[in-house]
Amino acid sequence: MKNLSKVFLITALSFCLVKGVYSFEQWNNLSPEEARTIVKLLDDVYKYYIVFDTINHVDNQGKTPAATTTKQVFKEMEKKGWHSARLISATDKALNKENMPKDEFEKEAVKVLREGQVFFEKTETVEGKKVYRAATPVPVVLKECKMCHVYVKDEEVMGSIIYALPLGQ
Ligand code: HEC
DSSP states (O other), rough: OOHHHHHHHHHHHHHHHOOGGGGGGGGGGGHHHHHHHHHHHHHHHHHHHHHHHHHHHHSSSTTTHHHHHHHHHHHHHHTTSOOHHHHHHSOOOOOOOOOOOOOOOHHHHHHHHHTTTEEEEEEEETEEEEEEEEEEEEEEOTTHHHHHHHHHTOOOOEEEEEEEEEOOO
């Protein structure tokens, strides 16, 4: 948990350094280009952490899987108003059915990511507000993934992280 806090502190500091300390107050005026940069930064942090955590703790019975921790982090980030995100399955054999693609965007994302596209994005209007949505692939990067996800094949795109950030209106 300590390592995770460090990662987020570094992420927050990077934003402050890049955009000035008051940048958070302007979050609601994001352009799609800015939202894309933020998603790419977050994606690197989350994916680094998921792989690091899996390599280091996978043989520890009883350790919470990286996916479960990640979902908890996503919940917290959403509560704080930074972004929302979902870790979803790109196969029809999700360990948790809750992680199956739900809406049109998620279904389309899974399709194009499995076909080899590396990034998928759209600006949508949800309840009258503009939202930037993006999807990145989650491939089977380690053999350790298959300890629990026994059905996946090496390097297959088995999932996706789906992000949503509010845009300037
Ligand atoms: C220790 C067991 C374990 C390992 C190892 C593991 N996972 Fe998972 N993974 C889970 C569990 C349990 C869930 C469901 C969590 C939930 O929704 O609460 C899950 C969910 C997922 C999901 C969402 C789709 C689904 O199946 O529900 C993706 C994508 C995923 N994991 C990717 C990976 C990747 C990539 C690796 C290797 C880097 C990996 N996992 C390693 C246990 C594991």
